[in-house]
Each structure stands twice: as structure tokens, then as C-alpha cells.
Amino acid sequence: MNPQHKEQIRAVLKEHARLTKDIATLTDDADLYQAGMTSHASVNVMLGLEGAFEIEFPDHMLKRSVFESVQAIATAIAELTKG
Amino acid sequence: MLSSVPALAVPAMPMLTMPVLPTLVVGAGQVVRAGVDVVRISDVAASLASFGDAFARRLFTAAERDYANSALDAELAAARYAVRFAAREAAIKAFNLAEVGVNWRELEVVRLPDGSCTLAPSGRARAAIGALQQCVLSMSHEGDYAVAMVLAVLATNEDKGQL
Numbered sequence: 707m708n709p710q711h712k713e714q715i716r717a718v719l720k721e722h723a724r725l726t727k728d729i730a731t732l733t734d735d736a737d738l739y740q741a742g743m744t745s746h747a748s749v750n751v752m753l754g755l756e757g758a759f760e761i762e763f764p765d766h767m768l769k770r771s772v773f774e775s776v777q778a779i780a781t782a783i784a785e786l787t788k789g
Numbered sequence: 790m791l792s793s794v795p796a797l798a799v800p801a802m803p804m805l806t807m808p809v810l811p812t813l814v815v816g817a818g819q820v821v822r823a824g825v826d827v828v829r830i831s832d833v834a835a836s837l838a839s840f841g842d843a844f845a846r847r848l849f850t851a852a853e854r855d856y857a858n859s860a861l862d863a864e865l866a867a868a869r870y871a872v873r874f875a876a877r878e879a880a881i882k883a884f885n886l887a888e889v890g891v892n893w894r895e896l897e898v899v900r901l902p903d904g905s906c907t908l909a910p911s912g913r914a915r916a917a918i919g920a921l922q923q924c925v926l927s928m929s930h931e932g933d934y935a936v937a938m939v940l941a942v943l944a945t946n947e948d949k950g951q952l
Binding site for chain 1: 822824828832833836839840843844847848874875878881887888889890891893943
């Protein structure tokens with residue numbers, strides 16, 4: 707996994723997730739929904755990630771769990787950018 | 790001088806002895822599932838401003854976009870988008886689709902000739918819902934909030950006791 711990806715993911719989350727806590731204080735495994743991300747904000751995060759990584763999340767990845775943590779998002783992006 | 794106010798007599802509430810479930814058994818082979826969601830209209834307006842067409846096209850069908858964009862001003866357009874987003878989230882809860890992975894456009898809100906709205910699941914979403922017998926959608930918006938509720942009547946698999 708590209709180590710820069712997590713920093714890019716955190717930058718997108720800072721801009722779009724509308725968290726009640728500073729993203730810098732959250733671990734990679736922290737639950738973003740518990741940290742205040744709404745379902746609507748998660749759509750903004752998805753669109754922000756698609757722009758930042760020049761990817762498109764396929765329908766089967768549009769699950770709550772794919773966007774629940776920095777680690778989960780990084781795993782999904784690694785799958786979409788491999789090869 | 791303030792007059793004294795007699796204390797209200799509050800009747801003792803009965804203890805709940807049954808678990809509160811999102812699924813209600815209504816008859817032989819039928820259950821009702823409910824989902825509700827509330828969205829800030831200003832948040833949706835901000836998404837439309839930030840992502841433009843990408844936001845609207847990703848979430849809403851062409852018919853929904855045409856209707857929302859026919860509003861007389863941007864505020865009403867955002868409210869129309871917001872209630873439709875709330876309807877999708879309510880449907881995802883009622884149909885238990887959060888971990889299925891479905892395209893939001895497959896949970897379309899269809900406006901009928903009389904102005905009422907109904908939900909028209911399609912594609913992967915429709916397949917995941919199962920034996921849907923009836924679906925009721927109610928939406929409203931006031932001030933900065935849009936809300937939607939979905940009630941779904943589903944047939945159960947009586948052999949397995951599951952949906």
C-alpha cells in the first residue's frame with residue numbers, strides 16, 4: 707500500500723467528512739461514523755476520493771463499511787489502483 | 790405574585806418487556822420494516838456547489854434531476870434533492886442494504902401525476918430487497934431539514950422463517 711495514500715485520504719476527510727474531532731487525532735482504525743461523519747458526508751468523501759485518486763468506486767463498493775475508517779478506505783483504494 | 794402550580798400526576802409507565810426491533814410481524818408470512826432519515830438541506834446545497842453535476846448525476850436519475858432543477862430557485866432545488874437523498878437513506882435502512890453495495894440511482898423516487906411520490910427500486914438494489922409486496926414513502930421539508938420515511942411490507946420465506 708502506498709504510504710502517501712493515507713495522507714491523501716486524511717486530507718479528503720478533513721475537507722469533506724465534517725467530523726466532530728480533528729482527523730489528526732484519530733487512528734487509522736477509528737470509526738469515522740462514530741466521529742460524526744453522516745451518510746451524506748460519506749458521499750462527499752467518496753466524491754472527494756474519486757477526484758483525488760482519479761478513480762470511481764464501483765457499485766459493489768458503495769457500502770457503509772468501505773468508508774468507516776482511514777484503513778478501510780485505504781484498503782479499497784489499494785484495490786482500485788493496483789496493477 | 791406567582792401562583793402555585795399543582796404538580797402534574799405522571800402515570801407510571803409500564804416496563805417494556807419486548808425488544809424493540811426494526812421489523813414488525815404483521816401476519817402470516819408478512820413483516821413490515823421501517824426506515825427514516827433526516828438531512829440538512831444546506832449540506833446538500835453545499836455538495837451541489839462543491840461537486841456540481843458529479844454529485845447530482847452520481848445519486849439521482851435523469852428524471853429526478855429534471856424535476857429538482859425545474860424549481861424556481863436554487864434553494865427549492867436543493868430541498869428537492871435533499872428529500873430524495875433522505876428517501877434513499879431511509880430505504881437503505883428499511884431494506885437493510887447498507888452492506889449490500891447498491892447504486893443510489895437504483896433507489897429512485899418517482900413522482901406520480903397527482904404529485905405524490907413513490908419509491909421504485911431497480912437493478913441490484915431490487916434484487917437484494919427480496920419479496921417486496923408493498924412500499925410506502927413519505928417525504929417532507931421545512932426550514933433547513935428534509936426528512937423521509939419508508940415502510941416496506943415484505944413476504945417471509947415460511948420454510949426458513951426468513952425474508
